[in-house]
Amino acid sequence: MEGDDGVTVTAVNTLDDAGPGELTFLTNPKYRELASHTRASALIVGPKLPVSTPATRLLCTDPYAAFSLAIVKIHGYRVHPRWGINPHATISATAVVGANANIGPGATIGEHAVVGNNATIYPGCYLADHTVLGDDVVLFPNVVVYDRCRIGSRVTIHAGTVVGEDGLGYAPLGEKWAKIPQIGSVEIGDDVEIGALCAIDRATVGVTRIGAGTKFSNLIAIGHGSKIGQDCMFVAQVGLAGSVTVGRHATIAGQAGVVGHITIGDNALVGAKAGVTESVEPGQAVLGAPAQPINDARRQMMALKRLPEMRQRLKELEVEVRRLRELVEKDGRPCDDGLG
């Protein structure tokens, strides 16, 4: 700690918006300038980022973790409304709901569904027949879980997400499409968090799986039968086709897409907007469409920028070579002639 160590803070806020009595943070060097005239009382900053600031500095080896802990300590996590089991929820007689349930108006829980302890199910959610939820699950409004899907404990799913809809499974019948019943399901592991408005297809047969600890942003599409490992991070608008396998702790950045029946290895990184058409090795980073090892992709993107100039140079070179050839042929002849 550097500066006034008697400072007290009651809230965390941004460099821009923080005022007296508030704690702020600087993790991105881009915003260093803002730190010099922040009105915050204290600033969390890393040891490698020298900064001049009127605020008391809290030097932390991992400022992002410190900032995160400070928010937890000062603000805590969201407290959900308390509905108990709201009389306007529809819970079938054969459903089993655990202790301390918190189920909002307009939620519907189907036959033989099992909901663990401490569930918070916001208004408008639909749990179909034979769905199973672990303990401490939070479903924000209008989440839909299709029949027979299973969700682990401490899972949070944000508003509007759909789990277990049928995938695009049809057999061609001339030009028509004959629907293949999608008899599989979805299994979501413990400690998963899924953003808003994601669509996770059930498997045709077997399961679509999302491994424990994995985190999804919004508007993500997961095709039928894909299997995603533990502790992965999927950014918004990612799309996986069917039967994709993703290892542990892989990151798939925004708007990337992955074709069916391939494997993304453990700790792999798929860059934003990448179009992955071949399996990715563990630990490998890929970029581009079609995706390639990131250094290759960057070298190509760099070269592409020079392409119009290259084309010009190629054209000039052709002219030059033509001129040279004429020169050589002309020069050559007289020379030979001279000797002939």
Add this chain to the structure above:
Amino acid sequence: MEGDDGVTVTAVNTLDDAGPGELTFLTNPKYRELASHTRASALIVGPKLPVSTPATRLLCTDPYAAFSLAIVKIHGYRVHPRWGINPHATISATAVVGANANIGPGATIGEHAVVGNNATIYPGCYLADHTVLGDDVVLFPNVVVYDRCRIGSRVTIHAGTVVGEDGLGYAPLGEKWAKIPQIGSVEIGDDVEIGALCAIDRATVGVTRIGAGTKFSNLIAIGHGSKIGQDCMFVAQVGLAGSVTVGRHATIAGQAGVVGHITIGDNALVGAKAGVTESVEPGQAVLGAPAQPINDARRQMMALKRLPEMRQRLKELEVEVRRLRELVEKDGRPCDDGLG
């Protein structure tokens, strides 16, 4: 059939998960290895895919169709919950609902709406005033149909999809945007299936149309006034701008986008992530952004991989040509001089 022909199966399952008494299938050569140690009792396989397996082999000329039929035969299609007309549904007095309706709690049906026979409308769906649905329609939870849109018979729409919202129609008024009332509607043909969380704009005037038999995956955006033919297949996260025309039996792969006011011909194929900026001929396959005939696109992608190497070669060639020129000019002179 090859192997024990007295075998009985009661379920279809994947190569990995199938056990005794279960039927599995092999259509993708990639998974051949799995077939050799499957525990399934029987395996559907094509005649062109030699495979060693302990299971009884069912050789089928079209194994995918056979697999599909086996699922239908053994498992059948999803059986929906039975709500009758749930007392917690809100159905306006002027709506007309056909025989054998199955309408869940929290569904709302507006004034003058018409719902055909055997409708299954899951909880949380909203049918606005003057909407029309044919017979045997299934709307999964939280589907929203805006006013005056029309949906054919045997249509299935998955959870959260929105049909008939206003498109992005504004007239510029200096820097402001003046909203143009979107007075058109949407018409969805018979036997269409639409995935979860799709958004299908109503037309500004006239209709946005989705042809009979067409199938959509999830998170697809269709712009106002687009007209899609029969029996098309749209993969997840496809986006069509406004006033696009798509012919019969076209396939648009995942995350592809199509600009406004162009035509995609019958049986055309738009590759994954393609950005289509010009009309596509019937039967043509395109890829890339901007999209081009697939062979051209592939050749360019291949060439792009070699681009950094080409740049190096171009540089070396320039050096070589400079050296040659100097040589020719130097060689030439002495030669000429010698003769002069």
Add this chain to the structure above:
Amino acid sequence: MEGDDGVTVTAVNTLDDAGPGELTFLTNPKYRELASHTRASALIVGPKLPVSTPATRLLCTDPYAAFSLAIVKIHGYRVHPRWGINPHATISATAVVGANANIGPGATIGEHAVVGNNATIYPGCYLADHTVLGDDVVLFPNVVVYDRCRIGSRVTIHAGTVVGEDGLGYAPLGEKWAKIPQIGSVEIGDDVEIGALCAIDRATVGVTRIGAGTKFSNLIAIGHGSKIGQDCMFVAQVGLAGSVTVGRHATIAGQAGVVGHITIGDNALVGAKAGVTESVEPGQAVLGAPAQPINDARRQMMALKRLPEMRQRLKELEVEVRRLRELVEKDGRPCDDGLG
């Protein structure tokens, strides 16, 4: 006006579909042919677009604005159903709802929420605790607004959109992810219209802001802490990562993506499918992934089409230069030898 000036029209329709007594319009030269055999009674057209048509021509300097005004005049804007405050809506005792409220069945309004005058809240919407809505707001079915988010006056949000869900905020803890409470919120300015199924993250701390007058299409993802200026236009399936700043009156076309912590200037134009990785200057147009000034991007795309041919030319040039070098070295020697 050219033609029969006694004509009366009662509806606006497309060139294709308009019949007698209807008004149509021609703004895109592509459709000129259709105008020559339209059955419409009158046609709005610009002075620069000569057209032969049986309809009475209304020559307008800004035909798009005229068409827009004609729709407003003849058809007007959508009239919403009237629910008053429906008894099947759940409104908490501490919520404050303004005059003339129109709240559908199955809508839920949380504790201490404030809803301005003339609100239309369709069925299935959820306003969390401490949300604030201005006057004349329309929320179509199943819109979800998370706790403490604020929405201005005359805002329209289409079905299924989610405002204020948690962003992808986690601190790494080995391979695990520790959730950072997302204590910020979302502020949406006056006169904003948002399409269906958009997901707008709340800020981690501070606010995610959408400026007054901005218009969004469908399936758009906005990352936590992004700040969008006034009167922008975002086309379908756009994605912004976190902490992006967008100026006034910028246009972001379909399926474009923007990485975090950069700035898109006033009046900038981001082309369809662009992947923006660096800040964009005011007024600048960019295209491609990674995005570049539009003319550079187009030149590169053009050059890319020629790349396979360039590769061929480069190869031929190498052969030619090799031949020349041999010639020069061979020619040179005899020549020198001859003189030696």
